Structures are given as structure tokens and as C-alpha cells.
Amino acid sequence: MIPNPFKRPAPHKQPLFAPSTLKLSEKVHWLARRGLIDPLAYVQRHVRGTGARSMRPHAKPTTWRSNRTT
16 A cells, blocks of 8 residues: 555654753854853744844834845
8 A cells, every 4th residue: 555645744742842942053052152142032022023123123114125036
């Protein structure tokens, strides 16, 4: 019998990350250890949903550039 390639895999029985923990990449960890960035500030901004607006508070929405190419 041929396995169905469209069948979803079984859900993980154990979460990939422990609740209330941050998993940092090696480079982000390097920056955080040296006090150059605060990763928690980025997480909080993401959770609030204010990512781009809080990065450039001086820019008006009409002056933002899109990442899309036409």
C-alpha cells in the first residue's frame, strides 16, 4: 500500500518549547549577552502587534516603503 503524501503527520505529543521560555539563535544570544539588545522587548512588541510602527515612530504610514517589488 502506498502512503498518502497529503496526510498530515500526527501532532507532537510534547511541545517543541517549554512554556514561558525564549529560544534565541546563536547570534541573538551573543548580542544579548553583551547587552547590545534586549530580546524580550522584541517579543513584547510582537505580542502587542506593533512591530513596524514602534521601530519607526517618526515615519508616517504614507512614507513607508513596501518590501514588494512590482
